[in-house]
Amino acid sequence: EVQLVESGGGLIQPGGSLRLSCAVSEFTVSSNYMSWVRQAPGKGLEWVSVIYSGGTTYYADSVKGRFTISRDNSKNTLYLQMNSLTAEDTAVYYCARIGHHGNSYGYFDYWGQGTLVTVSS
Amino acid sequence: DIVMTQSPATLSVSPGQRATLSCRASHNVYSNLAWYQQKPGQAPRLLIYGASTRATGIPARFSGSGYGTEFTLTISSLQSEDFAVYYCQHFNNWPVAFGQGTKVEIK
Numbered sequence: 001e002v003q004l005v006e007s008g009g010g011l012i013q014p015g016g017s018l019r020l021s022c023a024v025s026e027f028t029v030s031s032n033y034m035s036w037v038r039q040a041p042g043k044g045l046e047w048v049s050v051i052y053s054g055g056t057t058y059y060a061d062s063v064k065g066r067f068t069i070s071r072d073n074s075k076n077t078l079y080l081q082m083n084s085l086t087a088e089d090t091a092v093y094y095c096a097r098i099g100h101h102g103n104s105y106g107y108f109d110y111w112g113q114g115t116l117v118t119v120s121s
Numbered sequence: 122d123i124v125m126t127q128s129p130a131t132l133s134v135s136p137g138q139r140a141t142l143s144c145r146a147s148h149n150v151y152s153n154l155a156w157y158q159q160k161p162g163q164a165p166r167l168l169i170y171g172a173s174t175r176a177t178g179i180p181a182r183f184s185g186s187g188y189g190t191e192f193t194l195t196i197s198s199l200q201s202e203d204f205a206v207y208y209c210q211h212f213n214n215w216p217v218a219f220g221q222g223t224k225v226e227i228k
Binding site: 044046050058061105106109111112114 | 151152153155157159163164165166167170171174176208210211212213214215216217218219220221222
């Protein structure tokens with residue numbers, strides 16, 4: 001059974017840093033496009049970042065320059081390094097595998113259960 | 122960036138009735154459109170991709186249609202487990218974007 005398990009969330013002060021992890025089983029992270037999607041409390045879904053199988057990365061403007069997506073192939077794990085956090089970053093963060101339709105990539109076919117990040121003093 | 126707009130914000134439907142949800146893209150996204158269902162405290166679940174292809178294990182009562190900028194998700198006969206929030210999402214290019222969601226509630 002495919003599983004994505006996030007960890008690393010918690011309470012952090014504004015300006016702080018946090019690293020989220022997403023451990024994956026039953027498929028290889030490095031062979032897939034992988035993404036982070038977040039959801040602020042009571043709000044909708046917001047795409048955060050993507051890493052291609054070849055290593056190319058993209059970020060939402062709201063996190064560009066502050067967040068870094070990466071992976072550890074030996075651990076089959078996806079990461080999100082978050083720096084300079086603000087209250088607006090408070091959300092449940094989901095990791096997700098990206099599916100493809102023809103030559104178009106970008107929908108999310110498998111999701112983790114999410115990890116809550118709360119930025120507050 | 123492409124903006125996704127869903128309507129209505131809330132849809133009140135009786136069990137067994139049909140529900141029709143709309144999604145509009147600010148620019149042409151061709152068939153690069155997905156639909157998700159989310160229940161409280163749970164991760165989103167992929168229902169439809171490519172505007173009309175059901176994901177693995179999704180019941181046939183869920184169907185998607187549309188192309189370009191106008192899309193529809195239809196639930197033919199609402200079951201109790203279908204009351205949830207539904208999101209559309211384009212994946213035509215980065216940044217991908219979600220609509221704000223439609224809550225389907227029991228009438």
